[in-house]
Amino acid sequence: MGRKLNQYSARITQTKSQGASQAMLYGTGLDDADLAKPQIGVASMWYEGNTCNMHLDDLAALVAEGIAEAELVPRRFNTIGVSDGISMGTDGMSYSLPSRDLIADSIETVVAAH
Template sequence: MSENLRSQIVTQGVQRSPNRAMLRAVGFKDEDFNKAIVGIANGYSTITPCNMGINQLAQRAEVGTKTAGAMPQVFGTITISDGISMGTEGMKYSLVSREVIADSIET
């Protein structure tokens, strides 16, 4: 895994002690602060069958990221069920929601 230049912004230096304390609370060890931190967006949800298998994929991505020498951090995303919203006012938001979901992951 290449240098963690972006991750160093939040892990290196005295001024980042609070950041490291928070990351220790989620399982980071001393050596982990020298690794790249990789975010894994997980859209798993039980509200729609489309998202039921995503958690297994996120878990596999987490294992692969660790194997590559980085520190994976899994985070959830919002989701919408077209099947539930079909025929309701909510259906108007189905396509728009994809942009909102993509924006939330990027943020």
């Protein structure tokens, strides 16, 4: 038999000792049926600061919609985004490459913590 799809989220949603965690999830609008489903993270680097990122909120919404249609629970969250196009030729360009690690680390942190 294969693994349950909610093998990770069940640590929070199904364990009796995690009542406080479950209360927080109920506060976000989830119900008992939702807590039995896998939670799927949808990371986005949306922000209004440049044309590369400004549409990503709309894409994340579409992804979340598809996840919900599959009867799973989408959990949207954001991380940072740095525009090479804006920072090119300035001191800000020195943040471009390090931002990639920060982006990956922030996504990993949200996913592993929840």
